[in-house]
Amino acid sequence: xxxxxxxxxxxxxxxxxxxxxxxxxxxxxxxxxxxxxxxxxxxxxxxxxxxxxxxxxxxxxxxxxxxxxxxxxxxxxxxxxxxxxxxxxxxxxxxxxxxxxxxxxxxxxxxxxxxxxxxxxxxxxxxxxxxxxxxxxxxxxxxxxxxxxxxxxxxxxxxxxxxxxxxxxxxxxxxxxxxxxxxxxxxxxxxxxxxxxxxxxxxxxxxxxxxxxxxxxxxxxxxxxxxxxxxxxxxxxxxxxxxxxxxxxxxxxxxxxxxxxxxxxxxxxxxxxxxxxxxxxxxxxxxxxxxxxxxxxxxxxxxxxxxxxxxxxxxxxxxxxxxxxxxxxxxxxxxxxxxxxxxxxxxxxxxxxxxxxxxxxxxxxxxxxxxxxxxxxxxxxxxxxxxxxxxxxxxxxxxxxxxxxxxxxxxxxx
Amino acid sequence: xxxxxxxxxxxxxxxxxxxxxxxxxxxxxxxxxxxxxxxxxxxxxxxxxxxxxxxxxxxxxxxxxxxxxxxxxxxxxxxxxxxxxxxxxxxxxxxxxxxxxxxxxxxxxxxxxxxxxxxxxxxxxxxxxxxxxxxxxxxxxxxxxxxxxxxxxxxxxxxxxxxxxxxxxxxxxxxxxxxxxxxxxxxxxxxxxxxxxxxxxxxxxxxxxxxxxxxxxxxxxxxxxxxxxxxxxxxxxxxxxxxxxxxxxxxxxxxxxxxxxxxxxxxxxxxxxxxxxxxxxxxxxxxxxxxxxxxxxxxxxxxxxxxxxxxxxxxxxxxxxxxxxxxxxxxxxxxxxxxxxxxxxxxxxxxxxxxxxxxxxxxxxxxxxxxxxxxxxxxxxxxxxxxxxxxxxxxxxxxxxxxxxxxxxxxxxx
Numbered sequence: 001x002x003x004x005x006x007x008x009x010x011x012x013x014x015x016x017x018x019x020x021x022x023x024x025x026x027x028x029x030x031x032x033x034x035x036x037x038x039x040x041x042x043x044x045x046x047x048x049x050x051x052x053x054x055x056x057x058x059x060x061x062x063x064x065x066x067x068x069x070x071x072x073x074x075x076x077x078x079x080x081x082x083x084x085x086x087x088x089x090x091x092x093x094x095x096x097x098x099x100x101x102x103x104x105x106x107x108x109x110x111x112x113x114x115x116x117x118x119x120x121x122x123x124x125x126x127x128x129x130x131x132x133x134x135x136x137x138x139x140x141x142x143x144x145x146x147x148x149x150x151x152x153x154x155x156x157x158x159x160x161x162x163x164x165x166x167x168x169x170x171x172x173x174x175x176x177x178x179x180x181x182x183x184x185x186x187x188x189x190x191x192x193x194x195x196x197x198x199x200x201x202x203x204x205x206x207x208x209x210x211x212x213x214x215x216x217x218x219x220x221x222x223x224x225x226x227x228x229x230x231x232x233x234x235x236x237x238x239x240x241x242x243x244x245x246x247x248x249x250x251x252x253x254x255x256x257x258x259x260x261x262x263x264x265x266x267x268x269x270x271x272x273x274x275x276x277x278x279x280x281x282x283x284x285x286x287x288x289x290x291x292x293x294x295x296x297x298x299x300x301x302x303x304x305x306x307x308x309x310x311x312x313x314x315x316x317x318x319x320x321x322x323x324x325x326x327x328x329x330x331x332x333x334x335x336x337x338x339x340x341x342x343x344x345x346x347x348x349x350x351x352x353x354x355x356x357x358x359x360x361x362x363x364x365x366x367x368x369x370x371x372x373x374x375x376x377x378x379x380x381x382x383x384x385x386x387x388x389x390x391x392x393x394x395x396x397x398x399x400x401x402x403x404x405x406x407x408x409x410x411x412x413x414x
Numbered sequence: 415x416x417x418x419x420x421x422x423x424x425x426x427x428x429x430x431x432x433x434x435x436x437x438x439x440x441x442x443x444x445x446x447x448x449x450x451x452x453x454x455x456x457x458x459x460x461x462x463x464x465x466x467x468x469x470x471x472x473x474x475x476x477x478x479x480x481x482x483x484x485x486x487x488x489x490x491x492x493x494x495x496x497x498x499x500x501x502x503x504x505x506x507x508x509x510x511x512x513x514x515x516x517x518x519x520x521x522x523x524x525x526x527x528x529x530x531x532x533x534x535x536x537x538x539x540x541x542x543x544x545x546x547x548x549x550x551x552x553x554x555x556x557x558x559x560x561x562x563x564x565x566x567x568x569x570x571x572x573x574x575x576x577x578x579x580x581x582x583x584x585x586x587x588x589x590x591x592x593x594x595x596x597x598x599x600x601x602x603x604x605x606x607x608x609x610x611x612x613x614x615x616x617x618x619x620x621x622x623x624x625x626x627x628x629x630x631x632x633x634x635x636x637x638x639x640x641x642x643x644x645x646x647x648x649x650x651x652x653x654x655x656x657x658x659x660x661x662x663x664x665x666x667x668x669x670x671x672x673x674x675x676x677x678x679x680x681x682x683x684x685x686x687x688x689x690x691x692x693x694x695x696x697x698x699x700x701x702x703x704x705x706x707x708x709x710x711x712x713x714x715x716x717x718x719x720x721x722x723x724x725x726x727x728x729x730x731x732x733x734x735x736x737x738x739x740x741x742x743x744x745x746x747x748x749x750x751x752x753x754x755x756x757x758x759x760x761x762x763x764x765x766x767x768x769x770x771x772x773x774x775x776x777x778x779x780x781x782x783x784x785x786x787x788x789x790x791x792x793x794x795x796x797x798x799x800x801x802x803x804x805x806x807x808x809x810x811x812x813x814x815x816x817x818x819x820x821x822x823x824x825x826x827x828x
Contacts, residue, residue, distance in 0.1 A: 013450055015440030016625045016636065019433070022455070026429030036427055037462065039455035041436070048451065181430070192547070195486035196527050212486060213425050214566060222430065277719070283705025284698030287719040291697025294773055294807055302725035305691070305701040305717035307710070311759050315716065315729060345725050359708055389520050391545050392568065393708055 001172065003029050004060040005039045006052060008067040008077060009151055013043035021066045021156055028160060032168060033177040033226060034062065044068065049080035057084065057142025062168065064160075067151030069134035071113040077148050078137070082121035085141045092120040095135040102133050127163040131155050136163065145171070177226045182237040184221040184244055185254040187406050194219045197247050205240045217399045218253075218260065253409060260405045261289040261296075267412045268299035268348075275408070276345035277303035278316050278337035280328060281355035281371060285401045302345035306337070316340030329354045329366050331383035334374030338383075342376040350376035351408050357396040371400040375407055415586065417443050418474040419453045420466060422481040422491060423565055427457035435480045435570055442574060446582060447591045447640060448476065458482065463494035471498065471556025476582065478574075481565030483548035485527040491562050492551070496535035499555045506534040509549040516547050541577040545569050550577065559585070591640045596651040598635040598658055599668040601820050608633045611661050619654045631813045632667075632674070667823060674819045675703040675710075681826045682713035682762075689822070690759035691717035692730050692751035694742060695769035695785060699815045716759035720751070730754030743768045743780050745797035748788030752797075756790040763825075764790035767818050771810040785814040789821055 005025050011017040019041060026036040040056065042048045049068075056063045068077030082089045096118035103110040120126070120137050127136030127147065132155040138147045147164045149156045169176070186194055191214045198221055202210050211222040223240055225233050245252050254263050268275055277286050287303035290296050304315045309328060312318040318336040326332040334352040342350025355371030362368035369388040374381065384407065388399050419439050425431040433455060440450045454470065456462045463482075470477045482491030496503045510532035517524040534540070534551050541550030541561065546569040552561045561578045563570045583590065600608060605628045612635055616624050623638040637654050639647050659666050668677050682689055691700050701717035704710050718729045723742060726732040732750040740746040748766040756764025769785030776782035783802040788795065798821065802813050 007453075011625070012437070013440065013453065014444050015437040015442075015450070016627060018437040019453075023426070023429040023432040026427065028429075030428045036429070037456065038466070039421075039427065039433075039453070041453035042451065052452070192485040192525060192527055195484070196525060199487060211424050211430070211488070213431060216566075222425075224428075276725075279698075279701075282702075283710075283714075284693075284701025284717055284719065285705075287693075287698025288696075288702045288811075291699075291719075291721065291771075292808060292811070296697075297721050297775075300697075301722040302729065303698055303717075303719035304729070305698065305705075305719065307705065308715040308759065311690075311716035315718070315758060344729060345722065357705075361711075391572075394706060395568070397702075397706070 001034050001062055002060045003034045003036050003062040003064070004056050005036060006056060006063055006065045007039070007041045007151070008044065008049060008065065010043040010074065012041055012067070021151065021153060024153070024157070025064050025066070025160065028165070029064070031179055032165065033172070033179045034168065044074040044076055046076050046080050046083070049076060050083045053080060053084035053141050053146070057144045057146075060144050062171070063144050063146045064164070065146055065148045066156055069117060069136065069148060069150050071111070071116050071133070075116075078120050081124070081137075081139060081141065081146065081148060085121055085123060085139055087122040089119050090122050092118050092124065092126060092137075094126045095120055095137070098126070098128055098135050099133050102129075127159055129155055129159055130162065131158050138167065177228060178230050178233060179224070179226045180233045180237055182223040182241060182255070183257040184241060184252050185257065185260075186219050186221060186248060186251045187217065187253055187260065187402060188251045189219055189248070191219050194221060194248075198244055201240055201243060204243060205236060208236060208240055216395065217402045250410065253406070259289070259293070260402055260409070262293045264405050264409050264412075265290065265293050265296055265299060267409060271348075271412060273348035273412065274299050274301050274345075275349050275351065276301050276341040276347035278341035278350065278352035279303055279305050280307060280312070280337070280353055281357045282353045282397055282401045282404070283307065285397050286351070286353070286404060289401060289405070301347050302341065304341055304344070312337060316344065327366070329356060329370060329372055331372050331374070331385055334372040335376075335381045335383045338374035338376040339381055348378060349408060349411075350374075351404055353400055353404050355396075355400055357393045357400070359393060369396055371403070373400075373404045373407055375411055377411060415448050415476055416474045417448045417450050417476040417478070418470050419450060420470060420477055420479045421453070421455045421565070422458065422463060422479065424457040424488065426455055426481070435565065435567060438567070438571070439478050439480070439574065442579070443478070444638075445593045445595055446579065447586070447593050448582065458488040458490055460490050460494050460497065463490060464497045467494060467498035467555050467560070471558045474558050476585070477558050477560045478578070479560055479562045480570055483531060483550065483562060483564050485525070485530050485547065489530075492534050492538075495538070495551075495553060495555065495560065495562060499535055499537060499553055501536040503533050504536050506532050506538065506540055506551075508540045509534055509551070512540070512542055512549050513547050516543075541573055543569055543573055544576065545572050552581065591642060592644050592647060593638070593640045594647045594651055596637040596655060596669070597671040598655060598666050599671065599674075600633050600635060600662060600665045601631065601667055601674065601816060602665045603633055603662070605633050608635060608662075612658055615654055615657060618657060619650060622650060622654055630809065631816045664824065667820070673703070673707070674816055674823070676707045678819050678823050678826075679704065679707050679710055679713060681823065685762075685826060687762035687826065688713050688715050688759075689763050689765065690715050690755040690761035692755035692764065692766035693717055693719050694721060694726070694751070694767060695771050696767045696811055696815045696818070697721065699811050700765070700767070700818060703815060703819070715761050716755065718755055718758070726751060730758065741780070743770060743784060743786055745786050745788070745799055748786040749790075749795045749797045750788075752788035752790040753795055762792060763822060764788075765818055765822050767814055769810075769814055771807045771814070773807060783810055785817070787814075787818045787821055789825055791825060
């Protein structure tokens, strides 16, 4: 079964709104074993809508459409669908009753304008909308079954789950294939390095499709597999995962799609260990990443965001002499910051960053992109210096944070 | 001039990545007075790419393509473009030199795989990529000029600004209309409330187009105007801005597109004031937002991310009795946190958060979504309690942080 997505609406066409529906719908279809071949988007314009619906009607078996079901003059999906299917428009009583019921359940009077939402193509089958006024509908155009859903994401998602997916499964019948996706997250490789190193995985494991995705600053390696035998698919993905881990070693930090912060958090929890941070150049980003993980209060105790030298000495106990002799961005300073954070919070590990995120503040000796990272463990204190070459402050903050977490991850005994 | 957008790549086609490039590019084209009629997306599949390029070549005058320029086997844009334009592929020396220069400037050896990125259609004009390895290119297919850019957003945006927009302006000639966009950022209104309150701005100012954009947790009100008279356009936008400010008052926190953190930072700098934070539930997010702004070390001194009670007492001097009597999430505790952060860092203002971001940790008395915010100024210490109803931890952290910054913004004397 070949499927396409059509998102409609001037706000999406003109870019004032980013279309998140198409990605969501594609993922749902791919998970259900339906190949999505193409996304389309046009604005609120009947001839354009009719043309693209007829095109898709000649190319695909299934099309999911979002938007254009509202009560206003620029909601044109029903009109365009009727023209593309060469049928008339009539008031659909099922649809009208569902709209009336929506207003009645909220003790509201239905405005006259909402009556328009019940005027649907003659051949349409109504798809109920339990969470909004706009009913969806389904009909055949050319060789293709179209499902028309609202553009509001939560209404669309509800309709997709309740009404559309069951109808798609019905069309697929007993025989539908099973699909599996596996994500391996890596850090420390560029996309092209990762690509080169794993390119031959598809020869080693025929039937596997490989994808690479740069989700700065990590690179994700994705495997796609489909077939009828669930256990065989899982085995194939497991073996391919081990193959990649053999190649890339501990550059692979997660095989579940978990973030670096979640992986580090799980390691800390497993060991009954706790973490304190001292952040200068990362400015709270590491703490924010760690605390994005639910349950992080189990292991995350404290971060001192010591932007000023006074805070470095006052809160973390960094020696003014160290700051004077070596500067804030130095191995010596991050050692004392890491030890200070660890001591102040009574944590197992202390992790510290100090660097120059830019765009200003760089010197010849310590250019923008320089970061020093300190790690205090129960055994020892170590410090590192790195230099990155990214053009934006936010990217530097992000790679500094990721590098620091990666150093901690490798230091926690396995 | 009629334009289309084509985004390519299996990760977008299959929905594992949301396409943000198409919206961004459409907005840039619309701002430049180019009508975008359609977005298209297909995967890494040469016949499919060729077919859609030929289609667009017969429909549009201009097409912006993203993705498929990388060094790996699934980067197929150059091959597909050559086939669609019926020309051969050759090694482009300009492109090769630019890739070599990219690696040389970083003291890296160019991997052999990157050589592929210099193999371009014979008729292609190279578009330099100063921030990545993949050069872009431009060529004619059918009746349409195509611009091929990388899929990585920051590389694409840079190439669009440096190379593509100047070429589009050249095509448009002298006569192109001037377009202006004005962004008013608001906090404290829902999208529908904002929409209702400013709906009649277009009757008050004919010629103005109104757009609303939810950029959680802020709502942006956007004005679009176009014409030939630059001064008249600026006047129109200024008057409309004042009209909206009259309606919404200080719910409008920026008329330049600046972030809340940048607005607060500018206020602090103007007053020669400094800021210290004490964050519990926001976990470093406020500090990270503040330090995303370049030059923030002028006014941002310190944040204590005191997730544990021990850190609240040890670092910030919160009294254990207060914690015991009222709990960590209480007006009493955030008062002491704010005062403690202010005192420890020697700052003008101390701002503190403590709350329950969820999904776990809520109680009947303090449900998920509860946040207490404390503010210590040179004159007094105040505390507030709010309750939000968002379904996700990240949304709660984000709205807690924004609310705290908004309280500080309103407290800094104007």
